Amino acid sequence: MVFNIQKWRKLVFNSLSILIGLTLIYSGLWFIIGLQLKNGISNWATKQSTQGWKAEHQKIDMSGFPWQWRFKINRPTLSRASGNIQLHWAGPYIQLNVRPWDIKNIKFQTGGQQEFAYTKPNERNSIKLDMEAGQGKLKLNKNGRLTHLSFAMVDTLAKITSTQYYRIKRLNWRLSFNKLAPPKEKRHQVSTVDLQAELLGLTLPTRLNSGLGRTINNIALSAKFLGNAHGNTLKQAFSSWASSGGSLDLKNFEIHWGKLFAKANGTFALDSDLQPIAALSGTITGYNLALKAMIDAGLIKPNLGMIARFAMQGMSNVFGIQKENQIKLSLAIQDGHLYVGPIKLIKLPKVIWN
Structure with a gap:
């Protein structure tokens, strides 16, 4: 067998030419599509003015070649004015990472x-x-509509004032946006937004020492937002939601705070005055500590706390695990008060939507 070096040189040359050509084509497409995506971000910010929002940013840096696009949006801000009220958010940067083969995620x-x-x-x-x-x-669908949004942050310090702050070890949350209900469907029975959230390690300010310790171990939440809300302001949106029979279906709520552990599920809604009403059922472990903490914090009077303790013990199913009592009870919010079973426990602050 004769080795034809000329033939192999030609084959190698052609292969390299094809490879270089494909590389140049891919590089060109990467930059062209990247610039289109970059311009799309700026155009999106401009279009928010038609929705009542004002979105601004400084320069957008593009990198990530060849396997992804990275867009670093520097100094983004988002604000909205409604009457005399203005909402505003500002951050140092947001970096978007987009992969060519999975552009919708x-x-x-x-x-x-x-x-x-x-x-x-x-x-x-x-x-x-x-x-x-x-x-x-x-996560976007084939039409570019947002269907899922998730976020996780770690080691965060939330400052309310110079002396009042909360420390968060980790917070995870996820929103799923479902399709709007067809006109023939009962919209108040269709879930439009699903929420899942979990907070790990919430340290409270020193002045909020409740007797259970400054750190809440864990808070978990799973809920469905039933019905549609429309309006230019928060009050208008919740008013339309409430008048159409909308509700919040609380699938699961858990809180672990020191020796106190509570778990509940139920339904929240708004009455004609846009005040919360709710019906919940759940279990509480360590309720004696909870009542003591509420008395120490001045939320309830000592004599009312004693009555509530006796009532809870009467309704409870006591397991007696290491002196921690577990009770099953029902909670309700109605007419601006929190009820534990038949007992009107505390008056809740009125929600001022304006």
Whole structure:
């Protein structure tokens, strides 16, 4: 067999030419599509003005060649004014990560100091989050509509004032946006948004020492938002939601705080005055400590706490695990009060939507 070197040289040359050509084509497409996506981000920010929002940012840095697009949006801000009230958010950066073969699943990350502000005449309230790291994911359908949004942040310090702050070890949450109910369906019975959230390690300010310790071990939540809300303001949106029979279906709520553990499920809604009403059922372990904490915090009077303790013991199924009592009971919110079984326990603050 004769080795034809000319033939092999030609084959290698052709292969390299094809490879180089494909590389150049891919590189060109990467930059062209990347620039289109980058312009799309700026166009999206501009279009928010038609929805009543104002979105601004400084330069957008593009990198990530060849396996993904990374868009670092520097100094983004988002604000909305409604009458004399203004909402505002600002952060140091948001980085979007997009892969060419999975363009509908977008990962993003942020960090540093985030500010959320609520401003009305002669008053400005703000929360500053000093976040070590935050990562999330956006999922779009074939029409470009957002269907899922998830986010996780770790080691975050939430500052309300210079002396009042909360420390969060980790917070995970996920929103799923479902299709709107068809006109023939009963919209108040169809879930439009599903929420799952879990908070691990919430340390409270020193002045909020409740007797259970400053750190809440765990809070978990799973809920479905039934019905549609429409309106230019929060009050209008919740008013339309309430008048159409909308409700919040609480699938699961858990809180573990020191020796106290509570688990519940039920339904929340709003009455004609847009005040919360609810019916819940669940179990509480360590309820004696909970009542003591409420008495120490001044939320309930000692004599009412004693009556509530006796009533709970009468309704409870006591397991006596290491002197920790577990009870099964029903909770209700109605007419601005919290009821434990038949007992009107405490008066709740009125919600002011304006």
